[in-house]
Amino acid sequence: MVVIPLRPHRWTEEEYLAFDRASSGKHEYYDGQIYDTVGASFRHNLIAANAHFALRSALGGRSCFVLQSDLRVALSNTFVYPDVVVICGQPQLIEQDTLLNPTVIVEVLSPSTEAHDRGTKWQRYQQLESLQDYLLIAQNAPKVEHFTRQNAHQWLLTIYEGLDAVLTLPKLNANLPLSAFYTNVTFGESE
Numbered sequence: 001m002v003v004i005p006l007r008p009h010r011w012t013e014e015e016y017l018a019f020d021r022a023s024s025g026k027h028e029y030y031d032g033q034i035y036d037t038v039g040a041s042f043r044h045n046l047i048a049a050n051a052h053f054a055l056r057s058a059l060g061g062r063s064c065f066v067l068q069s070d071l072r073v074a075l076s077n078t079f080v081y082p083d084v085v086v087i088c089g090q091p092q093l094i095e096q097d098t099l100l101n102p103t104v105i106v107e108v109l110s111p112s113t114e115a116h117d118r119g120t121k122w123q124r125y126q127q128l129e130s131l132q133d134y135l136l137i138a139q140n141a142p143k144v145e146h147f148t149r150q151n152a153h154q155w156l157l158t159i160y161e162g163l164d165a166v167l168t169l170p171k172l173n174a175n176l177p178l179s180a181f182y183t184n185v186t187f188g189e190s191e
Helices: 013-022 042-058 114-118 120-125
Strands: 002-005 027-030 033-038 064-068 072-075 078-080 084-088 104-108 133-137 143-151 154-161 166-169 174-177
Touching: 013 027, 013 033, 013 078, 042 064, 042 084, 042 104, 042 133, 042 174, 078 120, 114 120, 143 166
Parallel strands: 104 133
Antiparallel strands: 002 033, 027 033, 027 078, 064 084, 072 078, 084 104, 133 143, 143 154, 166 174
16 A cells, blocks of 8 residues: 655644545544555455455454454554454444554555554554554565564564464464465466
């Protein structure tokens, strides 16, 4: 997904929410600036859909919800649209369209947003007390970087590589084969 800044103007959070809710597209908000999120590639969408299905299958029967990228997440002076979110327990929402308490956040890495997903977005995600796991899924090879919360200021990074690898979400007692994230994805082909 490509993020493009809109006109230079310092928006309040209320102005942003009104603008985004009235818009036919999705926009992210960082420190008073609004950014247009342009659509993602077929491969990006396929991997995100596969991640959604894999998480939903692994968490079936639990009090967890798995949702794709149309639910806005509120952070500190920031509003974003992750590719996939998992909420375990009761969702805390603002007006039914903005989530406050994700348990797991998934981002599918794209060349245009990878630095942002690893940088500013990840720094702000860490401030969410509810967040237990952050997954960064590569598009060009079967690889998932998994950050697991250890305590308020410490995260453990585990890297899973190869279609035979099995990602573990210990706090949710779930195992996810990487092959499930990459169903129908062919490597070595250009987009």
